[in-house]
Amino acid sequence: MLAHGVRPLVVALALALPVAFAKAQYSCFEWESGFGPIPGVDGSVYCMSVFDDGTGPKLYLGGLFRRAGNATVNGFACFDGESWFGFGSGLGSSGFVQCMKVFDDGTGPALYIAGTFDTVDLVSARSIAKFDGRQFSPLAGGVGVGAPDRVLSLGVFDDGAGAALYVGGAFSVASRVSVSNIAKWNGHAWSDVGGGTDGEVDALVSFNDHGHTSLYAGGDFTLAGGVAARRVARWDGHTWTPLSSGMDRAVYSLVVFDDGVSRALYAGGSFRYAGGVRMNGISRWNGSAWSDLAGGTGGGFVAAFRVVDDAGGPALVVGGQFSSIGGTSANNIARWNGSAFTSLGTGISSRPASVFALATIDTPSGSRLFTAGANIVTVGDRPVQGIAQWDGSDWSDVGPGFADRAGSIFTMASLDVGAGPALYAGGAFTSAGAVDVDGLAKWDGRAWAPIGNPRSGSSPFVYALTALDGGTPRRLCIGGAFESFGGVAARNIATWDGLAWSPLGTGVDGTVRVLAMLDDGNGRSLFVGGEFLAAGDSPASRIATWTGSEWVPLGSGLDGVGVVAALSLAEYDDGTGPGLYVGGQFATAGGQAASNIARWNGTSWSAVGGGANNSITSLVVFDDGTGPALYAGGAFTSIGGVATGGFAKWDGARWTPLGTNTSVRISALASSDMDAGAAIYAAGHLVDTPQVFTVGRWAGTHWANLDSDLPPFDPSTFTAIAAFDDGAAGQFDGSGPALYVGGNFSRVGHTPSYKIARRTLAPRRGNVNASAGPVADVLEVNGSTGDATRTVDVAIDAPISISLAAAPAGPLPARYTVWIWRNAVDRPTPLVAGGARIGCTVDPTHFAPDTTPQPFACVTSPFRPCGSIRTVRSPSTAPLTVRRAVGWPTTETFTVQGVIEDANAPAGVSLSVTNSVTLRIR
Numbered sequence: 001m002l003a004h005g006v007r008p009l010v011v012a013l014a015l016a017l018p019v020a021f022a023k024a025q026y027s028c029f030e031w032e033s034g035f036g037p038i039p040g041v042d043g044s045v046y047c048m049s050v051f052d053d054g055t056g057p058k059l060y061l062g063g064l065f066r067r068a069g070n071a072t073v074n075g076f077a078c079f080d081g082e083s084w085f086g087f088g089s090g091l092g093s094s095g096f097v098q099c100m101k102v103f104d105d106g107t108g109p110a111l112y113i114a115g116t117f118d119t120v121d122l123v124s125a126r127s128i129a130k131f132d133g134r135q136f137s138p139l140a141g142g143v144g145v146g147a148p149d150r151v152l153s154l155g156v157f158d159d160g161a162g163a164a165l166y167v168g169g170a171f172s173v174a175s176r177v178s179v180s181n182i183a184k185w186n187g188h189a190w191s192d193v194g195g196g197t198d199g200e201v202d203a204l205v206s207f208n209d210h211g212h213t214s215l216y217a218g219g220d221f222t223l224a225g226g227v228a229a230r231r232v233a234r235w236d237g238h239t240w241t242p243l244s245s246g247m248d249r250a251v252y253s254l255v256v257f258d259d260g261v262s263r264a265l266y267a268g269g270s271f272r273y274a275g276g277v278r279m280n281g282i283s284r285w286n287g288s289a290w291s292d293l294a295g296g297t298g299g300g301f302v303a304a305f306r307v308v309d310d311a312g313g314p315a316l317v318v319g320g321q322f323s324s325i326g327g328t329s330a331n332n333i334a335r336w337n338g339s340a341f342t343s344l345g346t347g348i349s350s351r352p353a354s355v356f357a358l359a360t361i362d363t364p365s366g367s368r369l370f371t372a373g374a375n376i377v378t379v380g381d382r383p384v385q386g387i388a389q390w391d392g393s394d395w396s397d398v399g400p401g402f403a404d405r406a407g408s409i410f411t412m413a414s415l416d417v418g419a420g421p422a423l424y425a426g427g428a429f430t431s432a433g434a435v436d437v438d439g440l441a442k443w444d445g446r447a448w449a450p451i452g453n454p455r456s457g458s459s460p461f462v463y464a465l466t467a468l469d470g471g472t473p474r475r476l477c478i479g480g481a482f483e484s485f486g487g488v489a490a491r492n493i494a495t496w497d498g499l500a501w502s503p504l505g506t507g508v509d510g511t512v513r514v515l516a517m518l519d520d521g522n523g524r525s526l527f528v529g530g531e532f533l534a535a536g537d538s539p540a541s542r543i544a545t546w547t548g549s550e551w552v553p554l555g556s557g558l559d560g561v562g563v564v565a566a567l568s569l570a571e572y573d574d575g576t577g578p579g580l581y582v583g584g585q586f587a588t589a590g591g592q593a594a595s596n597i598a599r600w601n602g603t604s605w606s607a608v609g610g611g612a613n614n615s616i617t618s619l620v621v622f623d624d625g626t627g628p629a630l631y632a633g634g635a636f637t638s639i640g641g642v643a644t645g646g647f648a649k650w651d652g653a654r655w656t657p658l659g660t661n662t663s664v665r666i667s668a669l670a671s672s673d674m675d676a677g678a679a680i681y682a683a684g685h686l687v688d689t690p691q692v693f694t695v696g697r698w699a700g701t702h703w704a705n706l707d708s709d710l711p712p713f714d715p716s717t718f719t720a721i722a723a724f725d726d727g728a729a730g731q732f733d734g735s736g737p738a739l740y741v742g743g744n745f746s747r748v749g750h751t752p753s754y755k756i757a758r759r760t761l762a763p764r765r766g767n768v769n770a771s772a773g774p775v776a777d778v779l780e781v782n783g784s785t786g787d788a789t790r791t792v793d794v795a796i797d798a799p800i801s802i803s804l805a806a807a808p809a810g811p812l813p814a815r816y817t818v819w820i821w822r823n824a825v826d827r828p829t830p831l832v833a834g835g836a837r838i839g840c841t842v843d844p845t846h847f848a849p850d851t852t853p854q855p856f857a858c859v860t861s862p863f864r865p866c867g868s869i870r871t872v873r874s875p876s877t878a879p880l881t882v883r884r885a886v887g888w889p890t891t892e893t894f895t896v897q898g899v900i901e902d903a904n905a906p907a908g909v910s911l912s913v914t915n916s917v918t919l920r921i922r
Helices: none
Strands: 044-052 057-064 076-079 096-104 109-116 128-131 136-138 150-158 163-170 182-185 190-192 201-209 212-219 232-235 240-242 251-258 263-269 282-285 290-292 301-310 313-321 333-336 341-343 354-363 366-374 387-390 409-416 421-427 440-443 461-468 475-481 493-496 501-503 511-519 524-531 543-546 551-553 568-573 578-583 597-600 605-607 616-623 628-634 647-650 655-657 665-672 679-688 691-698 703-705 718-725 737-743 756-760 779-781 791-794 800-804 814-822 838-841 857-860 865-871 880-882 892-902 913-921
Touching: 044 109, 057 109, 057 354, 057 366, 096 163, 109 163, 150 212, 163 201, 163 212, 201 263, 212 251, 212 263, 251 313, 263 313, 301 366, 313 366, 409 461, 409 737, 421 475, 421 718, 421 737, 461 524, 475 524, 511 568, 568 616, 568 628, 578 616, 578 628, 616 665, 616 679, 628 679, 665 718, 665 737, 679 703, 679 718, 679 737, 691 718
Parallel strands: 044 096, 044 354, 096 150, 150 201, 201 251, 251 301, 301 354, 409 718, 461 511, 791 913
Antiparallel strands: 044 057, 044 366, 057 076, 057 096, 096 109, 109 128, 109 150, 128 136, 150 163, 163 182, 182 190, 201 212, 212 232, 232 240, 251 263, 263 282, 263 301, 282 290, 301 313, 313 333, 313 354, 333 341, 354 366, 366 387, 409 421, 421 440, 421 461, 461 475, 475 493, 475 511, 493 501, 511 524, 524 543, 543 551, 568 578, 578 597, 597 605, 616 628, 628 647, 628 665, 647 655, 665 679, 679 691, 691 703, 718 737, 737 756, 779 800, 800 880, 814 865, 814 892, 838 857, 838 880, 892 913
């Protein structure tokens, strides 16, 4: 464990979402946490332990983090080899685990966790708790009286009265027993340990020294039991004694290691001298004297040890913060074989990283060393978060994610190519979730899947996706930069029929940037644009069409410097018939001047309103209520001779600037009617004074800020945007209508979200049997019918039963939803710094088995849906239990709203049934 002076600063963060509530218009949503993250955890890891709860060994982590992979864990997490998961509400919004130890108090092995917390999974436990693999329990009254008291170390020692758990740290009381920074737990009661120490205890270990086993303590103290003992001391069960003259600075970690010659105690820390001799952060105690290990670190400190037995034999792995040790270049981690240090590959190469914890697990393929700490973001050339693993020859990440550091998502599209709707992502990545892919992956709303033969070795770049009509079955078509795909020769364009990949003729001779099934007046066909000069055997300058059997150029095509570096296609009828609109970066179309945008009517090219002065990256057709029009987004500052900022509307006769600022720059556009009506979604540099944001929604008059916490805009940061609905709207598992943004980024605000982020959209709303009139008294709170004028007082920590007790009289299916949010005038905010959570559990007995086969538990912010209930019964009651989270104010007020929706109603129809009640928690 680390001494107080070098511990990371603990900072509480609050996320404010600038969105408003209106009754029954529940469109307050945030970017999903951890969607497609860099594998690992989102904060510092202070300790790790392997524990078998009876179902097999698993890796447990403790520290100052809130997410692990896709799971909300709050300071304590488990990794089972494939997935991360937490335990209920964890340690709340501000607690964290500092140390762990497996110990059997006579009732069976259990994992003891300790640190700084008041509760764990809603169980009151002051700074220490016992976990048996299923539930947590306190150790009497716990340790300390609250911050800044903390537990920093755990050790097991038998002083003759039986094995007991020893607890070290910075505290003066254990339950009601006065202690001094160290205490003993015998399974039933706490006791003092010889008067303790005058400073914090960071490390505890048992060691047999000359035939006598003692407990050794390290930390930042100068007295132990009133005896001078500088930073390290020995407890034999009765008396404290020093180890020579000790250390000049803190000891953070202790371990016993046998190098094959002798068994010795090793100490690591920030000290420079041990026993009066220069040691530099690491030293060995043979029972009578301290000795040097090859000169120690070249600076920094040692904070963690792990004894391993790998292919090279027994060894001691040393972790901390250093760039060299024993004269060997080693980034924060190294291996000691008893005589010399060696590095573990390139080590933890990020700066300034610190290794605080080490653990090993045996797998069928051999032993794996897990390394965790603070600011661990790179191992070798791989991005990681907080934790990485070493297999003896190479580093890798831990858990699923888009883990290719150099890769990007270039394109996304919601398509149905015969197997149901799915979101397809293309780019230059080689993994999606836990799945190996090859630049192309499919998301069904729950999991990523490869398409065809992944990792064929062709290393393609996929820039474009579409569904190819005109055949049975409907096919997926991809374009990009490749000579083969899925093991099949295909020049830059290929199709997938559900069983195999096929080329389109002989393909094209350059990169494909855009694909679209459109009608240019000659019937619907596939249009292809990019950086090619030939399609099949025919000359085709940057654009061509595939008729289903052959390639056909579009006149003399496009030309100009930087041609089609950004290219987009759209089909739009300007009143003279359908035409193909092409935007990009080019000077001519069909030999005629056409500045970055042109129209193809099936036989010839023409300019569009004078063109734009810079590239056009996206084109969409959208009806804002005044009729369909063509919308263009890009890097231009004028179009059709009119000053505008990267966003404009073409009605067939003239360009109209949109927005109020000329600095707007758009990298991607998409239109959708999923979110409470039709809208355009954009990624880029968007301005709606005084706001500047990255992702926005345009419904016809102004930009609405959707990002809140996305990274700052850069042209290469966001390259794709798409809306996708997996058909499960209303579930709280992250499904339903959503907006996806893809590109090359690693965080969404403070949340890890690598290359792709997801933002839930409000589902379409409709009436429930509107002809039968409203349904009364849908919502009950604690057994009483609620209404907008009633307030229910609830005691602190008492369960709150929220029920949807009525059912619509008309045809089903219908969706029942309960919404809970903190009362605010117009902008909900987190309850406390760090974001307190409401925990909800839905009773499975009130679900129809054919629509919801199993219960779910959710942990959500107060301004997200707590849960949704689908039923085919009438009437039905589905209670939710809501408990007061740790850290809430003594009085807090919430609005609870019940909603019934007809799942088959048309979009845009108002809700006919809602009521709400105010909860006042005292």
